[in-house]
Each structure stands twice: as structure tokens, then as C-alpha cells.
Amino acid sequence: MAQVVEKVVNAAIGDAKTRQMESFTLEDNSSTPLTSYFGVPIAETDIALRAGARGPTVIEDFHNREKISFFDHERIPERVVHARGAGAFGEFKLHTPLTGLTTAKILTETSKTTPAYVRFSTVGGSRGSADTVRDPRGFAVRMYTDEGNWDIVGNNVPVFFIQDAIKFVDLIHAVKPEPHREIPQAQTAHDNAWDFMALHPQSTHMQSWVLSDRTIPRSYRMMQGFGVHTFRLINAEGKSTFVKYHWTPHLGTHSLVWDEALKLAGQDPDFHRRDLWDAIEAGAYPKWELGVQLIPEEDEHKFDFDLLDATKLIPEELVPVQNIGTLTLNRNPVDYFTEVEEVAFCTQHIVAGMDFSSDPLLAGRNFSYFDTQISRLGINFKDIPVNRPVCPFHTTQQDGQGQMQSKRNRARYHPNRFDALPITSPANGGFKSYPEVVSGIKERMHGPKFNEFVSQAQLFYNSMSAPEKAHIVAAGQFELSKCEEHEVQQNAISRFNLISHDFALAVAEAFPQVKVPDAVPNHGRKSEFLSQVTGKNQTFTAAGRKIGIYVLPGFDYAVGAAVKAAFEAASVMAKVVGPGTGPVVGSNGSSLTAEFTFENSRSTHFDAVVFIGGPDDSYVKGLKNGRLIHVIREAYMHLKAVGGTGNAVPWITDICLPGDFSAGAKTSSEVVLENGAVLAPSAGLGAEFAASFLEGVKQHRVWDREVSHIAA
Numbered sequence: 202m203a204q205v206v207e208k209v210v211n212a213a214i215g216d217a218k219t220r221q222m223e224s225f226t227l228e229d230n231s232s233t234p235l236t237s238y239f240g241v242p243i244a245e246t247d248i249a250l251r252a253g254a255r256g257p258t259v260i261e262d263f264h265n266r267e268k269i270s271f272f273d274h275e276r277i278p279e280r281v282v283h284a285r286g287a288g289a290f291g292e293f294k295l296h297t298p299l300t301g302l303t304t305a306k307i308l309t310e311t312s313k314t315t316p317a318y319v320r321f322s323t324v325g326g327s328r329g330s331a332d333t334v335r336d337p338r339g340f341a342v343r344m345y346t347d348e349g350n351w352d353i354v355g356n357n358v359p360v361f362f363i364q365d366a367i368k369f370v371d372l373i374h375a376v377k378p379e380p381h382r383e384i385p386q387a388q389t390a391h392d393n394a395w396d397f398m399a400l401h402p403q404s405t406h407m408q409s410w411v412l413s414d415r416t417i418p419r420s421y422r423m424m425q426g427f428g429v430h431t432f433r434l435i436n437a438e439g440k441s442t443f444v445k446y447h448w449t450p451h452l453g454t455h456s457l458v459w460d461e462a463l464k465l466a467g468q469d470p471d472f473h474r475r476d477l478w479d480a481i482e483a484g485a486y487p488k489w490e491l492g493v494q495l496i497p498e499e500d501e502h503k504f505d506f507d508l509l510d511a512t513k514l515i516p517e518e519l520v521p522v523q524n525i526g527t528l529t530l531n532r533n534p535v536d537y538f539t540e541v542e543e544v545a546f547c548t549q550h551i552v553a554g555m556d557f558s559s560d561p562l563l564a565g566r567n568f569s570y571f572d573t574q575i576s577r578l579g580i581n582f583k584d585i586p587v588n589r590p591v592c593p594f595h596t597t598q599q600d601g602q603g604q605m606q607s608k609r610n611r612a613r614y615h616p617n618r619f620d621a622l623p624i625t626s627p628a629n630g631g632f633k634s635y636p637e638v639v640s641g642i643k644e645r646m647h648g649p650k651f652n653e654f655v656s657q658a659q660l661f662y663n664s665m666s667a668p669e670k671a672h673i674v675a676a677g678q679f680e681l682s683k684c685e686e687h688e689v690q691q692n693a694i695s696r697f698n699l700i701s702h703d704f705a706l707a708v709a710e711a712f713p714q715v716k717v718p719d720a721v722p723n724h725g726r727k728s729e730f731l732s733q734v735t736g737k738n739q740t741f742t743a744a745g746r747k748i749g750i751y752v753l754p755g756f757d758y759a760v761g762a763a764v765k766a767a768f769e770a771a772s773v774m775a776k777v778v779g780p781g782t783g784p785v786v787g788s789n790g791s792s793l794t795a796e797f798t799f800e801n802s803r804s805t806h807f808d809a810v811v812f813i814g815g816p817d818d819s820y821v822k823g824l825k826n827g828r829l830i831h832v833i834r835e836a837y838m839h840l841k842a843v844g845g846t847g848n849a850v851p852w853i854t855d856i857c858l859p860g861d862f863s864a865g866a867k868t869s870s871e872v873v874l875e876n877g878a879v880l881a882p883s884a885g886l887g888a889e890f891a892a893s894f895l896e897g898v899k900q901h902r903v904w905d906r907e908v909s910h911i912a913a
């Protein structure tokens with residue numbers, strides 16, 4: 202009954218999930234005295250009971266034992282994959298209904314705002330590993346619909362390594378740290394990973410994505426997400442339409458550069474987690490469009506790949522993505538453990554009006570998640586607040602470790618003499634599996650189209666811009682250089698040769714002992730939707746970026762304040778960096794407040810860096826500091842927008858980056874744009890400088906900047 206009332210209240214006043222979570226959230230403060238687990242107020246918690254001040258500690262001290270014993274059992278097993286992650290709450294709002302295609306209200310009713318939750322993750326690393334390693338990112342979305350939880354447990358890459366879940370165990374054993382010495386952590390750059398990939402033709406397409414910039418995202422906020430598998434939508438007449446799900450970020454899809462990713466793994470291992478947290482706290486709520494590719498049932502076989510093969514995408518030239526709703530993340534968790542570590546996603550969480558396809562990878566996932574969560578969280582993990590649906594839930598299941606609900610129903614079976622827990626007909630919203638016609642011989646086989654492995658790998662590589670291809674080559678060289686066995690390098694490069702002969706030759710330049718096989722035919726086709734530089738679905742904006750504004754005491758306050766204000770007006774997170782945290786006093790006695798210091802941050806923490814000039818030569822003397830010179834050189838090397846005003850300009854052109862700018866750049870009375878650096882040597886150009894600089898930030902990176910002479 203209580204749950205029925207809750208449903209009515211939820212429908213009336215929105216975010217049911219927040220209210221539900223709040224009822225499980227404890228407020229500990231100065232008016233809530235410390236007690237034992239069973240409510241006894243505690244008078245002493247710092248010194249254990251002992252027989253004499255210097256005597257033995259006694260076992261009688263239940264508070265001491267409770268405290269230590271609970272601590273001893275604080276840890277639970279980390280996820281067997283995707284152990285490292287970050288989560289946030291938000292909402293989903295449909296704007297374009299899929300009327301007539303599904304009975305699921307979340308995809309047909311535009312009036313409803315549905316509470317949502319997302320957990321982003323890396324795949325291979327342990328719970329404490331670094332955020333910026335090369336790895337696909339998990340992109341798991343839950344929608345707490347009025348008809349039950351709907352999870353799209355996807356990745357930021359639209360395809361997968363393998364076609365059949367029976368291979369998942371082999372894949373993960375191969376990519377995880379090598380078992381004899383547990384090295385390397387959170388990396389695919391080792392013999393086992395590339396041995397597996399080279400020996401599995403089915404992973405060829407995924408290899409091209411793994412080596413691309415997609416696996417070193419700039420931010421969780423700047424990643425696409427994909428449901429990967431083909432699912433079904435089912436309408437009121439029982440007709441099925443195949444569907445693939447896409448998430449497209451409003452901030453565009455952007456990546457770090459590899460040197461930056463490597464450095465960040467040490468400088469800020471929480472880089473992505475922090476970025477998501479900070480953006481939400483700052484009110485810069487990340488948003489994604491939910492897009493669908495819809496394929497009528499009768500078109501199932503019209504493609505030259507199989508819709509059931511998760512190593513293939515559907516090129517958007519063949520089936521366009523239609524955006525239907527917006528996901529917004531607007532609330533950080535209160536408690537990481539209960540709200541992120543204990544969340545339990547599962548691909549089998551779908552609602553009426555949807556169904557699975559017969560993708561053999563999906564079938565295994567539908568088993569695996571629930572199964573692993575039993576040992577990770579205990580059989581009653583459905584009662585953990587973050588996992589509870591917001592609609593009523595009543596089952597005939599009972600008991601089990603950690604059971605919390607007392608059920609008045611005495612007949613926990615079906616049917617029963619009380620008519621308790623009646624079933625719901627499909628016409629009234631009950632889930633019904635799609636009555637798919639199947640036939641065939643029971644055998645260990647896949648459909649014939651599963652045996653083509655190269656075409657889409659070529660499509661992906663062919664579609665990349667020149668800098669993206671160069672990054673794929675460099676990634677291939679890096680990964681294989683960490684492999685110690687020649688056979689692994691040889692096999693991997695032979696496989697790369699199937700993607701592109703030029704690519705294989707380029708990677709092989711770093712491996713003189715490897716023989717590149719003869720060229721194989723390349724179909725030469727490209728897709729206009731796959732590149733992050735030239736892709737049609739790409740967005741370029743300065744919004745949501747973090748810019749470091751560097752100031753020394755005595756800086757030109759008018760310029761610094763104008764630049765900061767202009768950045769903030771463009772929804773940029775403008776962060777002042779000074780010699781210490783707190784106020785940095787400018788030339789006119791006014792100050793900006795530094796959040797970062799020259800020592801506690803690096804250029805890698807920012808999307809772009811700006812140095813504000815000061816009154817005289819003594820100011821420039823302060824800039825002649827190795828740490829600050831390195832900021833400009835490193836940001837420049839990482840192809841970021843860099844800039845300066847006033848006398849910070851000659852410091853940039855002559856000391857930090859000598860030889861890269863024209864003679865007039867440091868004396869011009871206008872704002873100068875050269876090599877992606879924005880320079881305003883003359884006073885009074887704060888607003889013009891900021892406008893030009895934001896244009897540079899918007900481009901994400903200066904891809905054609907020549908940096909081979911810079912040591913970062």
C-alpha cells in the first residue's frame with residue numbers, strides 16, 4: 202500500500218529517486234550523539250578498556266570490538282571489470298516520442314521527467330587505478346521509470362572486442378594485469394592483451410577504436426555513449442522494431458593527447474572523477490541526447506553485417522541517428538560507497554515495450570551481471586537504495602542474507618488462495634517476451650556474416666583525419682613497444698595490415714625486426730560520422746572547459762578581471778592560479794582569488810592557459826620561473842590554446858617558445874593569433890583578447906601546430 206501511495210506522490214511531484222534516497226540518508230551532526238550500532242550512547246571512543254593504565258586490553262569492551270570488527274569487514278569485492286568509476290544522478294526528458302513503436306512510457310510520454318543515474322568507468326583497472334589510462338570507458342545509464350528500472354549498460358565505443366559472451370572470460374583474463382606478477386595495472390600495453398587481440402580476428406574492428414583517441418577521453422562529459430547491442434522495441438500490436446542506442450554529449454566528443462593522459466595518471470589520478478564532480482558542483486550540468494537507430498524487423502537481413510554481431514556498428518549513412526530525449530546529470534552522490542560502489546547495473550533491466558535481440562554477447566551479459574552482483578553485494582542487492590525502482594515492487598522471492606522487508610503475505614508462491622501478487626496482462630503493462638520465430642540445429646555456430654572482420658575496421662581508420670591517424674599509429678607503437686615478445690608484435694602488426702597497409706608500415710617503423718605482410722585490398726570507404734575532428738555529429742564549444750588564469754602579485758587587475766568575467770560569461774570554469782591559494786593582489790589593489798598554486802597544479806589540469814601581464818620588469822622577472830615556463834611549453838606541446846597579455850607576451854615569445862612567433866607578435870597594437878597562441882601585448886585589450894582566446898578554446902586543440910622542437 203505504501204508503495205502505491207508513493208507512486209501517486211511521485212507522479213505528482215517529480216524526482217521520486219531523490220526523495221527515496223533521502224529517506225535512506227543519515228544526517229550526523231552535533232545533535233546526534235555517537236552511539237553503538239544498537240543505540241547505546243558512547244562515553245569514550247579514543248581509549249580502549251584495559252586492566253590498568255599499562256595493562257592488557259580486555260575483551261569485554263564491546264565498543265572497541267564493534268569498531269574494529271566493522272572496520273575489518275568494510276571492504277567488498279570490487280567489480281570483476283569496470284572496478285574504477287564515478288557516478289552521478291540526474292534526469293531524462295523525452296522530447297520526441299516513439300509513438301507506435303513501443304509501449305514503454307519513457308519512450309512515448311514527453312510530459313514525464315524520469316530520474317536517472319549514470320556510472321562512468323574504465324574497464325581493466327582496479328578500483329584505485331588512474332582515470333586517464335588508455336581503455337574504453339563504461340557508460341552505464343539507469344532510468345528509474347514508473348514501469349521499472351531501465352538500464353542501458355554501454356561503453357563510449359560502439360563496438361566490442363568479441364562476438365560471444367563465452368569469450369569474455371578469455372578477453373578479460375588477457376587484458377587484466379598478467380597473472381604471474383600482476384603487471385601492468387590498467388593497461389592494455391602488454392603481451393597477453395595484444396596476444397589475445399592478434400589471435401582474435403573478431404577484435405580487429407575494436408582494435409582500431411582502442412588505439413584511437415576515443416580511449417583517452419578529455420572528460421566523461423565529452424564522451425559519446427553506445428548501447429552497443431541491437432535491442433528491440435515492441436508496440437501495442439506486438440510488432441518489433443530493432444533499435445541501437447546512442448548518447449551524444451552537448452559538449453562534443455573530445456580527447457586528451459597521450460602525453461597528457463600519461464602525466465595525469467600521476468598528477469591527478471582522479472582527473473575524470475574530479476572533472477565530473479566539479480562540473481556538477483559548479484552548475485555546469487553535463488547533458489547528452491539519447492539517439493536511436495531504428496531498423497524495421499523486415500530489414501534485419503539487408504546489411505552486409507549481422508545486427509546480432511556486437512563487433513559491428515550500423516553506419517549512420519545507412520541508418521541515421523534520431524535524437525529523442527535529453528539526459529542531464531545534476532546531482533553528485535552523497536556517499537560514494539552506497540551510491541556508486543553498490544550500484545548494480547544489468548543489461549537485463551528492461552521494461553515492457555522492449556526486448557532483447559538474440560545477440561550472443563548480450564545473452565551472456567544478461568546472465569553475468571546479476572550473477573556477479575550476488576557475490577559482490579549479496580542476493581538482496583535490489584534493496585540497496587540506489588538500486589531500488591521508484592515504482593512499487595512485489596515479488597514471491599523471500600529471505601536470503603540481508604533481507605530487510607517483512608512481508609505480510611503468507612503465500613509466497615503463485616497462484617495462491619489469497620490472489621496475492623496477481624500477474625499483469627501485457628495489455629495492462631505486463632512484460633511479455635517478443636514471440637520471435639526461431640528454427641535451426643542446436644550447434645556451436647554463428648551466422649555466416651559473423652565471419653567478416655575487416656570491413657568496418659577499414660571504414661573506421663579510413664574515416665580518421667590526419668592527426669587522428671597519427672595518434673593511432675603512435676598508440677600502436679606505444680602499446681606494442683611494451684610487449685616483450687616478438688611473436689606478439691609480429692602478429693599484431695600483421696593484423697593491423699588488414700586494417701591498412703600504410704598503418705601497419707607506420708607502426709612497424711618502431712619495430713625493425715617485424716615483417717609487414719603484403720598489402721591487402723582496402724575498400725577505401727569512409728563514414729562522415731566517426732572522426733572527432735571532422736565528424737558530422739561533432740560539437741565544438743568553449744562551454745564547460747577549465748582555463749587556468751595565471752597571475753603574480755601586481756598583475757594588471759583590469760585585464761585579469763575582464764578576462765575572467767568574459768570566460769565565465771561563456772560558461773567556462775575560469776580558475777585563477779597564483780603563488781599561493783587565496784587573494785592575489787593586482788596593480789590597483791584589487792585582487793583575484795587563486796584556487797590553484799604554481800606548485801599544486803600543472804598545465805594538464807586545464808584546457809587552456811593564460812598569463813596576465815604586470816606593471817614592469819620586476820613582474821617579468823617573477824615569470825622567469827621554471828615551473829611557469831614549463832606551463833606554457835607543456836600546454837603548447839599538448840596543442841592547447843595558450844595566451845598572454847601585456848608584458849607576459851614577450852616572455853612567451855622570447856623565453857618560453859623562442860622562434861615560434863613573428864617579430865611583430867610582441868609589439869602589435871592588436872590581438873595577435875599565431876600558432877594557436879593568442880597574444881595581446883598592448884594594454885586595454887582584455888575583452889578582445891578573451892573573445893579571440895575563447896575561439897581557440899572552442900577548437901579543442903590546434904591540430905596543425907608544429908611541436909616537434911618542444912620538450913614538454
Ligand code: HEM
Nearest residue numbers: 280283320339340341355356361366369429565566569573
Ligand atoms: C558490449 C559489451 C559490453 C559492454 C558495453 C559492457 C559494459 C559494462 C559496463 C559499463 C560495466 C560497469 C557497470 C557499472 O558501472 O557498474 C560493466 C560491468 C561488468 N560487465 Fe560488462 N560490458 C560488456 C560485455 C560484457 C560481457 C560479455 C560480460 C560477461 C559475459 C560482462 C560482464 C560484466 C561484469 C561481470 C561487470 C561487473 C558488474 C558488477 O559487478 O556490477 N560485460 N560492463
